[in-house]
Amino acid sequence: MKNHVIRLAEIANQPSRRIIGLMSGTSLDGLDVALCKIQGSGTDTVLEVEQFATVPFTEDFRDNIREIFAKREIDFQHLCVLNPLIGLEHGRMILECLKNWNIPAEEIDLIASHGQTVFHAPKKQHNLSGFPNSTLQIGDGDHISVTTKIITLSDFRQKHIAAGGEGAPLAVYGDYFLFSQKGENRILLNMGGIANFTFLPGSLDPSAIFTTDTGPGNTLIDAFARQFFNIPYDDNGAIAASGSVNEILLDALKSLSFFEAPFPKTTGPEVFNKEFVNNLIIKNHLSRISHEDILATLTRFSADTISSAILRMIKPDEIYKIYASGGGAHNPVLMAAIHEQLPNCHLSLIDDLGVSGDAKEAVLFAVLANETVAGGEVAFGEREGVPSVTMGKISFPG
C-alpha cells in the first residue's frame, strides 16, 4: 500500500484528528481558517476549535475573483488561471496562520477546503431541460495539499448534487452532529452573503431535520454599500438606520418567484445582485429614492424574507430558539428587524452554544472531512435536500 494511503488510514483510526476547515464565502471578505480538534464522528462528534482567523483578501485578489464571480459571461482563460491560483493562495494563507499560531504543519492531519463558489445554478434556477443541478467551486485541492504538505479534502458540493441535492446548504450535517439538543427546537440561522437555516427538532428525529436557503443575507447590502458609499459593508447597519424603508421597492423585491417556491431551495448572487434591484427601481419609477433608503429597504428585505421562511416552517404551538451566525449577526438593524417579526422565538447567537458565529462555516467543513475519513453511516433518511452521503475529494501531497 502507498505510504499516503497508510497515513490516511492511520488518521482515520486516531482517537482524534486536527483538521483545518476553510471557508471563503460569497461576501469575498477573506478566507476563514478554523483549526479544529475533532473526536468521534456523527452525533458523537466532540469539537474543540483550537484556533480561528479570517485572512483578509487583498483588493487585487478580490477583484480577480469578481471578474468571473456569479457572471453568466466570463473570460474562460481567467477562470482557468484562477482555479490553481486560489488553491495556491489558500495554501499560503494556511501556512501563514500556522506560523502565527506557532504550530508546525506536520501536526495537522487534514485540511478541509470549501473553495470559492464562482457560480451556483440549481435546476430551479437555470430551468434548462435535461441539465442537472450544478454548482462550481474553484481553488484546486491538489495545489493546497502540495503547498502545505497536508492531505486535503476539497470540492464537497459535487457529491451532494450527485446524490440528489442542490449542493447546498451543507451546514445541516455539521449542525445536526454538533448542535442537536433533546427537548429544544433549534433554528440555526446563518447570515452570510446568502442566508440559510437548519431546523433541529427537539425530538432529535433525523427525518424531521430541515434546511434551506432563504434568499439574501448581506449580499445586496454589501453591493450597494460599495457602490454608493465606497465601503465594503454597512457597519453596524448605521446607514440603513439613517434611512427609511421604501414599501413600494420592498414589495417589488419580495414578489420574486423564488420566495413562493417550495422548500428546500438554494440561491446565490447569480439571482440577488445589483441588476435585480436596479431593474425594479426603474420599473417602479423610484429613481429619486435616496441611497440611505435603498440600504434601509435592502436590510428589511433580508430580514423579512428570512423571517417569513422561518414562519412558514414553525408550528404556532411550539417554542423555538434561534441561534444566529455569519456576518449578518453583527448587524443590529437586521437582527432587530428579524426579532420584531418572530416575537415568539428566542433569538440569540450561536456563540452561546460554544462556537463563534464567524467560525461556524469553516468548522462545518472540518466536520464534513472528519465524517468522510473517520465517520460511519450518515442516516438522514432519503428525502429532498439532505442526501445521506459523505463528501469531498482527497488530494495527497506526495
Ligand SMILES: Nc1ncnc2c1ncn2[C@@H]1O[C@H](COP(=O)(O)OP(=O)(O)OP(=O)(O)O)[C@@H](O)[C@H]1O
Ligand atoms: N459589524 C458589522 N455590521 C454589519 N454587517 C457586518 C458586520 N460584520 C460583518 N458584516 C456583514 O457580514 C458579511 C460577511 O459575512 P460572512 O463572512 O458570514 O459571509 P460569507 O461567509 O462570505 O457568505 P456566505 O455564507 O453566503 O458564503 C460582510 O460582508 C458584511 O456584510
Ligand SMILES: CC(=O)N[C@H]1[C@@H]2OC[C@@H](O2)[C@@H](O)[C@@H]1O[C@H](C)C(=O)O
Ligand atoms: C453554493 C454556495 O456556495 N452556497 C453557500 C452560500 O453561502 C450561504 C448559502 O449560500 C449556503 O447555501 C452555502 O454555504 C453554506 C456553507 C452551506 O452550504 O451550508
